[in-house]
Amino acid sequence: MKRFQGKTVFVTGGATGIGFATARRFAEEGASVAIMGRRASVGEQAAHELRAAGGRAIFTKGDVAREEDVVRCVREAIDVFGRIDILVNNAAMSVPVDFVAADTDEWKPVFDVIAFGTYYCTRTVARHMIEAGIRGSIVNVSSINAYRALPASSHYNAAKGAMDQLTRCTAVELAPYGIRVNAVNPGFVDTPMSVVDGENELETDWFKDIYVERRKIPQARPGRPEEIASVIAFLASDDAAYVCGATIPVDGGLSVTF
Template sequence: MQKGALKDKVAIITGGATGIGKAMALEFARLGADIVIASRNVKNLESAAIEIAEFNKKVIYVQTDVRNPDDVENMVSKAVSKFGKLDILVNNAAGNFRVPSLEMSVNAWNSVVNIVLNGTWYCSQAAAKQMVRQNSKGAILNIGSTHVLSGNPGTAHSTAAKAGVLALTKTLAVEWARYGIRVNYISPGPIEGTGAAVKLWPTPEVKETVLNRIPLGRMGTVQEVANLASYLVSDYADYISGANFILDGGGHLNKR
């Protein structure tokens, strides 16, 4: 994508201070978008905002817990107060950790489902209401996982929540199309430089097992996710909605 492809767009990225979220924020800023990053960790937000400002000084951060609808409303309100509108929402905030399903506590289940599924809903509805008030088009992008295609033992909470987000993506794409709001989903496979990589593939042996299942023979990068995301939220993708884009080097096709 060339510089200026997202000029005059205002984008909120949840979980935007680290990993894939920060990579998307940096790329959107490089392409000209005004940026709002949100997460719970203020120190991470401050650091990320400094990096993003090197591409576009129109960046703010809002400490936000997406599990809290009041926090979400504040996030959208701050974005509109600063930049006057909202064009793009990326639901990237997530939580995940391995735990056998028979040992999973209610708190463990709820902690992930509340972030991934409920948080995505709260943010999507708040953003869509603002887009409708503006009487302008909008793009919502949800970041999920290839686990929704195959399941993943040890992450029942996250896999179920992200599968719910995929179903929500398809439903809202149809329901909100009349307002010019597009809703899409990216299913990344194993991606280097993320919290998930540390938690789900913690040892060289586990990582090697994962790599052996990927036909392209490597993990993806956060920049590759950001590149795809940039296209999907841009006007170049104006006829794409309700779609799930798989970014995993062909791993979901390999039955070995």
């Protein structure tokens, strides 16, 4: 028996990187999958790939930072599959900004997508789960940046910190309804987000020197999207039935070193 047979999963930003690996993992384990994203061509292609591999999948176009889009996309998924049992809040973006020099217009969109996107999606899906009596599961894809600071990413780091705290707060508020909320905190993972200004930072000399050769990542390599997806699937499954409000680093040991 597949772990997610009969379940529907809603994955934001599920067309690429960790989100797509997660969508594929759930589909392989029997779930119907709804991918939400902004880019129709990429999203439709991802859903097509999942269907071609034998899964049930749809793409629904919308921006998680817009509450009306979230409500519409969640409704579309419910219309097609009848219910949502699992939500994966994965959508994010990051554009480097200098904290002092940047305008609010440059800082806020990143915070909006990650923090407000998680808030809109969690509340919308939780309302559906509660109304339908679904004892569901929500997994937030946070980051070790939630508790580490780096230059030029104050918006991203602050939003991931908010995401971790939202994980704990919503875990407490939704537990009485039988809904569990947890998070994964990836370190460096090889995805489209690793490409900054056309260069994959995981292939640079500085990354290889500091993180691989000098083993700042104790496991001496970046992670693969599938290695994050497997922990997300675990947290969403009954195997994690007594895990509630946890934020779990999946980073090859990076966050335990200094």
